[in-house]
Structures are given as C-alpha cells and as structure tokens.
Amino acid sequence: MVGMARYFHRRNFWKHLPVLVAGVLAGYLVGSNKPTLRQAISTDTDALVATNATETPQVRAAIVALVRNSDLFGLRLALRQIEDRFNHKHNYPYVFVNDVPFTDEFMQGVRDLTHAHVEFGLLDEHSWGIPQWIDQERYAETKRTARYPHAEKDSYRKMCRFQSGFLHHHPLLRDYDYYWRIEPDVEYYCDIDYDPFVFMKENGIKYGWNIAMTEFMSTVETLWNTTEQFLAARPDVVSKRNLRRWLLDDNGGYSGCHFWSNFEIVDLSFYRSEAYQAYFDHLDRAGGFFYERWGDAPVHSIAAAMLLDPSEIHYFDDIGYFHPSVLTCPKDAKTRGSCVCDSERSFVQNGYCTVRYKQVRHHELHPGESLDTVHTGPVIMAQPHVIV
C-alpha cells in the first residue's frame, strides 16, 4: 500500500494513466481474471495447475533465513535481488533469526530494502546447543582430525542441526504454512513472474528445489545407515512411491545426492509432520550432526525422497539462482528474456544428481544429458571448499 500511495503522488502516474486504462480494459476483454498459463521454462513435466502472480500474498508464507549480524552486506545483496525479481509484487514477509540479538544496524539495513513486513527473532538454547548426550571427547577428536570444510567449527554444526530440526518450529514461523529459504550472497538471475508459493499450494507440492549435487561423503559417513535403521523401524512413514533410487548409486550405496537447502521452498506441514520429526529425532540421537558433520541439505533431501511421494517434489529449474561457487540457470536464457545468466556455466544442471533425478522421475533429458556422459566424481567446488 505504501508503494501504491507513492506512485499516485508521482507525476508519472498521470503520464501513464491512459496506458493503464488501456491495459486494464484489454485485460478485461481477454479475460485476464482467469488463470493464464504459466510462462515457465520448467522441464518438471508433471501435470501442473496454472498460476497467476498477484499483488498481495495468497499463501501464509514467509521468506526466511538464519543469519549472523556480520552477514548484513551479503544479505542485503540477496534481498535486493529477491525483492526486484519477485517480492516487490507480493510483499511476502521476511523472518530472520539469529543465535545472538540482531543489532540495530542490521535490522535497519534490512528494513531499508523492502516494504514487506520484517521480523527478527532469537533462538533458544535448546535449538542451538550441543545436546547433553553428545560425548564431548569423541566430538573433540572429530574436530581435531576431520578434513572437510568447516570441520573444526561448533557453529557450523549447530547451524546444520538447527536448520534440520528447529527452524520450522521457531515461534516466528508459527503462522506460516510455507517458507522460502534465502542466504546471504545468493543471487536471483531471472524475474519470477508467477508465485511459487501459490504454485506449490495449487499443485500439492511440498518440497521445491533447484540445485542438486553430491555431498562431501566424509561428512555423512553413517547418515545413510542411520537412516536405514529408521526406515526399517518405521515402515509406516515411508512413502510407497519414493525417490530411493535417486539416493542410491548403481552399487546400492548412498550416492550423496541431495538438494541444496540454501534454496528450498517448503510446505512446512512436511517438516512439522510426526514422520519428519521422528526421523530428525532418530538422527539427532545418533549424534552425527557432531561426530560427523551432517548437513541440513542431505537430511532434508533424504526425508523428502523417502517420506514424500515424488509428485510432491518439484524442480524449479526456471529460477535462475546462484549460491557462491554454484549457479543454475534456465536453458537458453543467456540471450533472451529477463535472466542474466548462462546455463553453460552451470556444472550442476548436467551433473550426476540432476540427471539422475530426471531419469528416476522419467523426465525428458536435454540433448547431451545422459548418465553415461555426466560427471560422476566428487563435486569440484571453488574456494572456500578446497580441502587442504
């Protein structure tokens, strides 16, 4: 509303009035109040309901991040883009949470970039601590000897555990049915001219992703075994149709394939379900968030793959996106449309986990994409993921 009032006060409004009237009239004549077909380049080919962008939130949803005060600049970069590419049309609220109080500078710096409602929250010790059943000596030994990114950090492990099991229960998220996760320094390369929340709701989609790749296997050495114990103990929660085949390699071992959770759009009823909670509790008790360095991305992904029907999972391959070191970009977007990215620079789109996902879901493969030709070795990452 604030934006609208400003617009009316600008001289531009009067200049554009004839065009606006003509547009409204034309829209009325062609029946623009009916849903129009979504202009998507998506190859996720399940039968999907068309959706329309709207000016006010249609779904109880929020854009959410766990962040540090020191992330202000990176978050402002990300926020500017998500506002320009999507949220200025919708005004979905933002929720930011932190393990220490946000500074006034941080809160102001975020609020300066949006008209949407913004809330800032603090975590409790229960959701951010190291549980009392963790053997401190064993954990210290892991931190001392492990050789993978963030191996020595308590905070990174607490972050992964929090995002796996607690973020969706935060009191500030209580009134929301969906969230869209963002992170500092991510970029959005294309206009998003439909509402992914409405799209998910209308199509019964519970988990939306757009980057898939393999995990550093030394961070998840026992994750799959621990999962299998759970699945054996709780066959009642395993989806009859599931993406188990995507999680396993040709030898039946854990492939490490996972959806990157720095971008995920989720129907929170999934994470708040008894099945997901039981899975998280089982993992948490096993201690792998600390004895290894289980990430929220593989945890969310295994849960989505095993507890949801594949039709409840959607690949948002029409959303051009970058998280430091990895990008994804709609095919052929380099020279047309609103995107400013080049899919040829994306190694994940033709990567093993994406192609295998499409194969398992029986998606049409693009020319040149086949499991015989994709890169199957460990993921090659830029700094800071170089292991010394």
Ligand SMILES: Nc1nc2c(ncn2[C@@H]2O[C@H](COP(=O)(O)OP(=O)(O)OP(=O)(O)O)[C@@H](O)[C@H]2O)c(=O)[nH]1
């Ligand atoms: N409040 C708070 N947020 C954190 C902490 N550690 C990480 N985060 C946030 O959690 C999210 C993920 O952290 P990142 O450091 O980006 O983790 P990552 O993307 O797996 O790793 P990088 O590739 O190194 O960026 C980001 O939004 C961070 O701001 C922490 O100790 N406190």
Ligand SMILES: [Mg+2]
């Ligand atoms: Mg990150």
